[in-house]
Amino acid sequence: AQSVTQLDSQVPVFEEAPVELRCNYSSSVSVYLFWYVQYPNQGLQLLLKYLSGSTLVKGINGFEAEFNKSQTSFHLRKPSVHISDTAEYFCAVRAYGGSQGNLIFGKGTKLSVKP
Amino acid sequence: DVKVTQSSRYLVKRTGEKVFLECVQDMDHENMFWYRQDPGLGLRLIYFSYDVKMKEKGDIPEGYSVSREKKERFSLILESASTNQTSMYLCASSQGQGVSYGYTFGSGTRLTVV
Numbered sequence: 001a002q003s004v005t006q007l008d009s010q011v012p013v014f015e016e017a018p019v020e021l022r023c024n025y026s027s028s029v030s031v032y033l034f035w036y037v038q039y040p041n042q043g044l045q046l047l048l049k050y051l052s053g054s055t056l057v058k059g060i061n062g063f064e065a066e067f068n069k070s071q072t073s074f075h076l077r078k079p080s081v082h083i084s085d086t087a088e089y090f091c092a093v094r095a096y097g098g099s100q101g102n103l104i105f106g107k108g109t110k111l112s113v114k115p
Numbered sequence: 116d117v118k119v120t121q122s123s124r125y126l127v128k129r130t131g132e133k134v135f136l137e138c139v140q141d142m143d144h145e146n147m148f149w150y151r152q153d154p155g156l157g158l159r160l161i162y163f164s165y166d167v168k169m170k171e172k173g174d175i176p177e178g179y180s181v182s183r184e185k186k187e188r189f190s191l192i193l194e195s196a197s198t199n200q201t202s203m204y205l206c207a208s209s210q211g212q213g214v215s216y217g218y219t220f221g222s223g224t225r226l227t228v229v
Contacts, residue, residue, distance in 0.1 A: 009155070034217055043119070043205055043220035044158075090157065102148070102173075103218055107157035 002027040002093045006106035014114050015083055021076040021109045023091030033074040034092040034103065035065055044090060050074060061085070086113045118142070121206050121221035128228050134193040136224050138206030145210065147189035148218065149173075149181065152203040164189055196228045 007022040025031060032051050036044040048059025055067040065076045074091060091106040122137040140147065146165050150158040150173075160173030162181040170181050178200060182190045189208075193200055203225050207218040 036217075036220075041124075041223075041225075043222045044207075044218075045220070046217040049217055102160060102163065105158040107155065 002031060002095055002104045004091050004093050004104055004106035006089075006091055006109050008109050009107070010110045010112065012112045012114060013081055016080050018079050019077065019081050019085075019111065021089050021091075021111065023074045023076065023106060025072050025074065025091075025093045027072075027093060027095060029095045031093045032096055033065075033067060034094070035059065035063070035074070035076050036090045036092060036105075037061075038088045038090065038108075040087070047076070047089070081111070081113050083113050083115060085111060087111060119206055119208050119219050119221040121204075121224050123224050124222065126224060126226045128193075128196050128226065130197060130228055132193075132196045132228075134196045134226070134228075136191040136193075136204055136206075136226070138189045138191070138221055139187050140189075140208040140219070141187065142208070142219075143186065144208040144219075145186070146208060147183065148207040148209075149179075149189065149191045150205045150207065151175070152205055152223070158205065161191065193226075196226075198228050200226065201228045202226060 003026045005024045013019050034049045035047040037047050038044045048057050050057045050067045058064045088108045088110045090108050092103045094103050119140045128134050148163040149161045159175050164170045164183045180192045205223045206221040209218045
C-alpha cells in the first residue's frame with residue numbers, strides 16, 4: 001500500500017518570496033506522483049505530474065517539483081509566489097503496474113501568500 | 116477540456132433525509148470517484164466505479180451508497196443523512212487503464228446536515 005505525508009499543514013509566505021511545499025511518500029512498488037491545487041470553494045486542479053524520465057517536472061503557474069527516489073520525496077517549489085497562489089495544495093501517489101490503482105492523497109498544505 | 120459537473124454547489128438537508136448528490140462527466144471516462152473533504156483530514160475516498168453498474172467501496176463507505184446506471188453519471192446517496200456527514204463532497208473522473216491520466220474534479224458540493 002502507498003501513503004503520502006505532507007509535512008506542513010500551513011505555510012505562510014510573503015509575496016515574491018520563494019516557497020517549497022514538502023511531500024514524502026511510502027510505497028513498496030514504483031509510483032507515479034502528482035500535485036493538485038484547490039483554490040477557495042473550487043475542486044482540485046492538476047498542477048503537475050511525474051510519470052518517468054527527468055526528475056524535475058514543470059507544471060502550470062510557474063510551479064515545479066523534483067522527484068527524489070532515494071529520499072522518497074516529491075517537493076513542490078516556486079521561486080516567486082503571488083497573492084493568487086493562495087490555495088490548498090495536495091500531493092498524491094499512485095502505484096504503477098498491475099491492476100488499477102487509485103490515487104492516494106496527502107492531507108494538504110494551505111499556502112497563504114501575504115502582501 | 117473534460118468537464119465534471121456536480122449538480123449543486125451548496126445543499127442544506129435535515130437529519131434523516133435521503134440525499135442525492137449528482138455528478139456528470141462529458142468525456143466518456145470509465146472511472147468515477149466520490150470523495151469527502153474535511154479540514155485536517157484531506158480527501159477520503161467513499162466509493163468508486165470503473166464501469167457502468169459497477170461500484171467498489173473506498174475507505175469510508177459507511178452511511179453512503181452509489182449508483183452508476185450510465186457511464187457519464189455517478190450518484191452518491193446518503194440513505195439517512197446525519198450531522199457527521201456535513202462536509203465538502205468532490206466527484207472526480209479519469210480515463211480507463213491509463214495511469215498517466217490524472218483525475219479531473221468537479222467544483223464540489225458543500226453539504227450541511229442540520
